[in-house]
Amino acid sequence: MRNIQSSGTGFLIGAAAAGACLLACGVMVITGCANAPFKVLGGPGVSSRPEIPWTPPPSAAAGRSAFEGAAEKNARPPGIPKEYLARLDSLSLSDIVNIALLNSSQTRQAWAQARAAAALYGSQQGAFFPQINASLSANQQQNSVAGGKLAYTERNVLADASFSWLILDWGGRISSVNETKYALFAADWTHDAAIQNVILQVEQAYYGYFSAKSLHAAQQASVDEAATNLKAADERDKAGLGTTADVLQARTALSQAKLSFESLAAQIMTTRGVLATAMGLPANTGFDVNVPVGAPPLDSARISIGEFLDSAMRLRPDLAAAAAQARQAEAHAYTVLTQLFPSFSASGDVGRIYFSQQDKGSTTYNATVSLDIPLFFGFSRLHNLIAARAQADAARAGEKNFRDLVVLQVWTDYYNLESSGQMVRTSDDLLASAQQNHDVAAGRYGSGVGTIIDLLTAQAALEGARAQQVQARAGWWTAAAQLAHDTGMLTAVAAVKGRGVQTTGE
Numbered sequence: 001m002r003n004i005q006s007s008g009t010g011f012l013i014g015a016a017a018a019g020a021c022l023l024a025c026g027v028m029v030i031t032g033c034a035n036a037p038f039k040v041l042g043g044p045g046v047s048s049r050p051e052i053p054w055t056p057p058p059s060a061a062a063g064r065s066a067f068e069g070a071a072e073k074n075a076r077p078p079g080i081p082k083e084y085l086a087r088l089d090s091l092s093l094s095d096i097v098n099i100a101l102l103n104s105s106q107t108r109q110a111w112a113q114a115r116a117a118a119a120l121y122g123s124q125q126g127a128f129f130p131q132i133n134a135s136l137s138a139n140q141q142q143n144s145v146a147g148g149k150l151a152y153t154e155r156n157v158l159a160d161a162s163f164s165w166l167i168l169d170w171g172g173r174i175s176s177v178n179e180t181k182y183a184l185f186a187a188d189w190t191h192d193a194a195i196q197n198v199i200l201q202v203e204q205a206y207y208g209y210f211s212a213k214s215l216h217a218a219q220q221a222s223v224d225e226a227a228t229n230l231k232a233a234d235e236r237d238k239a240g241l242g243t244t245a246d247v248l249q250a251r252t253a254l255s256q257a258k259l260s261f262e263s264l265a266a267q268i269m270t271t272r273g274v275l276a277t278a279m280g281l282p283a284n285t286g287f288d289v290n291v292p293v294g295a296p297p298l299d300s301a302r303i304s305i306g307e308f309l310d311s312a313m314r315l316r317p318d319l320a321a322a323a324a325q326a327r328q329a330e331a332h333a334y335t336v337l338t339q340l341f342p343s344f345s346a347s348g349d350v351g352r353i354y355f356s357q358q359d360k361g362s363t364t365y366n367a368t369v370s371l372d373i374p375l376f377f378g379f380s381r382l383h384n385l386i387a388a389r390a391q392a393d394a395a396r397a398g399e400k401n402f403r404d405l406v407v408l409q410v411w412t413d414y415y416n417l418e419s420s421g422q423m424v425r426t427s428d429d430l431l432a433s434a435q436q437n438h439d440v441a442a443g444r445y446g447s448g449v450g451t452i453i454d455l456l457t458a459q460a461a462l463e464g465a466r467a468q469q470v471q472a473r474a475g476w477w478t479a480a481a482q483l484a485h486d487t488g489m490l491t492a493v494a495a496v497k498g499r500g501v502q503t504t505g506e
């Protein structure tokens with residue numbers, strides 16, 4: 001009896017140790033694979049980093065631009081990367097876009113959601129495989145017979161393995177996998193849209209800062225001209241050709257120009273704080289950027305409205321996400337439909353029981369093949385099907401509505417850009433005319449022919465023309481960025497080395 005008991009106890013200890021080893025190995029495998037992006041249709045199931053767009057496989061989105069990036073385990077912490085510290089006073093638009101993408105919580109959130117969707121897609125595919133389970137149990141009990149006069153102890157060890165496998169469900173598993181696949185596509189394209197939104201926010205803040213700096217520089221020229229006019233008025237007054245009123249009017253004009261100059265200096269700091277926030281940095285971060293010099297490229301790369309609309313239909317990530325959500329709803333409707341059909345499955349288990357009172361154990365097994373026929377569930381499944389089909393119709397209608405909205409956005413953006421270009425041309429002509437008029441008025445006043453009113457009027461017109469030119473140019477750049485965003489072309493392409501970013505508008 002002792003030998004049998006020792007044998008059973010030894011088997012229990014050995015089986016427990018083997019189970020612990022298997023569990024440890026499983027944990028190591030799962031931990032090692034947790035951060036690896038799941039593959040879908042031969043391509044990456046999710047992008048490798050929160051600031052990098054997802055690259056769809058060819059079968060998911062033919063014609064979408066490819067993207068290459070080095071995968072890293074952890075995202076970069078918010079801040080300014082070391083490679084930008086040396087040129088912190090002269091950052092380019094590419095630099096600040098890259099910094100913003102590295103720091104953005106929007107892209108991190110969308111990336112995490114895409115990774116979760118990729119994991120769910122991988123999990124759902126497990127329904128095609130048998131479900132196998134193993135168990136090991138030990139039991140000891142004290143029994144007595146003959147009114148408690150004879151007591152004995154019984155020990156046994158049970159090792160059992162079971163499986164179940166859904167063999168046929170009329171495509172229910174396939175449609176469930178398709179649901180998660182389209183949900184993954186939608187999450188990935190939503191991530192891409194988040195990247196484009198961050199770029200647009202940064203560019204809008206950048207051109208706001210550009211406008212403030214340019215207005216400040218233009219106002220400096222107005223201050224210098226007002227000082228020159230005051231000097232001329234003083235000279236005429238001392239020569240007896242002018243009046244004290246002329247001097248006072250010129251001095252007032254100079255004070256007004258200085259007041260505007262100081263106000264614009266505060267506006268520069270405000271807009272720079274907005275830009276820093278858009279980059280994911282504290283508003284008081286010390287940095288500066290290069291601003292566009294000269295007129296914007298009004299006549300470069302002329303594209304028709306039809307080409308812009310076609311680009312939006314092909315490249316707009318949020319439109320692709322809406323289409324994927326519609327496909328997901330259609331797949332869900334079919335999944336619900338298959339629940340009305342019979343299903344065919346198989347199951348079984350095999351076990352071995354070792355008793356301390358016997359020299360040999362006993363083996364148990366069973367195998368089952370079942371056909372499950374749904375007959376009546378209180379009409380709940382029928383109503384579920386009606387609801388799923390209605391949701392699919394709503395998703396398709398939502399995609400159509402969003403597609404029409406995209407067309408309207410691109411249409412509006414295109415003609416806003418056209419109007420902005422014309423405003424730039426008109427403001428250039430206005431500035432040239434105002435400059436010429438001011439020069440003539442200044443010459444006439446200096447020669448004693450013109451009046452101080454003519455000179456100050458020409459100075460005010462020139463100051464206004466400078467401001468209008470600055471605002472027109474900033475408006476053109478902002479309109480161009482908005483059009484690039486709404487056509488899906490406002491993307492960031494990170495290089496393998498240096499992680500440089502190329503964006504529209506630079």
